[in-house]
Amino acid sequence: MATPTSQHSIVIVGGGSAGIAIASSLLARSSDLDIAIIEPSDKHYYQPGWTMVGAGVFDAPSTVKPEAAVLPSGVKWIPAKVATFEPHNNCVVLENGQAVGYQQLVVCPGLKLNWAGIEGLEETLGKNGVTSNYRYDLAPYTWELVQNLSAGKAIFTQPPMPIKCAGAPQKAMYLSCDTWRSAGKLKDIQVQFYNAGAVLFGVADYVPALMEAVNGYGIDLQFGHTLTKIDGAAKQATFTKTLADGTKESITTHFDMIHVVPPQTAPDFIKASPLADAAGWVDVDPSTMRHKQFANIYAAGDVGNTTNAKTAAAARKQAPVVAHNVLAAMGKAKGTASYDGYGSCPLTVSKGRIVLAEFLYGGKVAPTFPSWLNNGKRPTRLAWFLKASILPWIYWNAMLKGREWFARPALTS
16 A cells, blocks of 8 residues: 655546646636646647648647646646556555545546557558548648548548547548548549448437438448558558458458547556446446545546547536536535536538537437527538637637636536
8 A cells, every 4th residue: 555645635637638627627616726637748639629630720739738838827737647546545656656645536537549459550650541630640641641642542440439539530531521522533532431330420310411421422331340450561451340140250451541540448557446347447427427436536538437428528518517526525515516428529521511419418419509500410610610710719718727618517406
C-alpha cells in the first residue's frame, strides 16, 4: 500500500476535454477548491476538428493548445502517468512511484487507440496511402491523399464499437467524396466503407439521410468486416468477415488510399485497476457518474462504461453533473445531478451540409433546436455553420471555462 507524497481535496486523472471542463465547472461553483489534475501530455487537442483538417477545412495547428493554456487558474498540474489506483487507500499511484492522495477522485483519461491491434498498421501509417483522422499528425496526410487521388480505390474502415465519435469514420468518407465529386474525379474512384458493425449508424432516425449520401456518392457498403492486417507497400488490406451463420472468413483487397480507424479500448492502467468492470471500463452509475463500488470516485468522458456515444458533446454534458455531485458529496452543494445520456454527432455529409445527430440513452432523438430552425434528421447549412464556426469557439471559450451553456444539469433532491 502506497504512502501519499501529496494530498488534494479533489484529484482529476486526465486533462483532456472532460478533465478540464470538470475542473472549471467545480471552480465556477466553489472558487477556493484544492484541485490537482494528473495529465502527462503538454498539449491539449480539440479532436472534433481533425475531421475538418482531413478535409482541408481547418488547419491542424488550430486544433491544439498548450496544456498550460487551458488549465484553470489555481489548479495544480501533475505532469505524470498513472500506474494504478488504490481506492481503499484513497490514492493514485504514479509511474514514477509517487502517490497522490485525494478526498474525491474523478477519472477521465480518455480511451486507448490500439494502433497495434491491426497487424502492420503502425509501420505504414502516414505513408503508402494509409492515413487516419484519429491522429493529429495524420489528419493533414488525409487531405493530401484526397487531393492527389484521381482514380483507383479508396477504402474507409470502422472497427467494432465502442469508439470515440462513432460517426467520424464515415464523416471522413463523405467529405472526401464531396471533394472528388467537385473536382470531377469521383466517377473514376471506387469508394468502399468496411464497417465491423451491422448498421450504418446506431440511431435509426438518422440512417435515411446518411443512405442518401451513400447512394449519391456511389459508395459500396460492406458490413460485418473488421480490418485485421495492412500491407502498406503492397497496398493490400485484409478483413475478417463475419458470415450469417457466425463463422468467419478472411478477405484481402487492394487499395490506393485507406482511411483507418483503430480498435479502441480503455487505457491499460484502467483495465487492470479495481475501478474497472469486466470489459475494462470504469464502472459507474449512468445517471450520477459515481462509481458503483467506491462512493468518492467518479468518471466522465470516454473511459466510463455508460452506453452514451463517446463524444465531446457527451463530456460537455457530463462535466457539470460530476462537478455538482462531487461538491454535494463534500457538503458544498445540495441535491443530485443527473446525466441523461446526451451525445451529439455532426455528420458531415458534404462541405456545407451536416446531419446534426443528437440523442439520449436508448437512442432517443433529442434536438437542441426547433425543427423550423434545424431539421436534425436532414443535412442543413446551419449545422455546418455550427460545426465549422461555433462549436470550436464554444469548446475553447465555454466548455473548458466552466460556462455551462445548454449543459446545466437537472437536479433532484
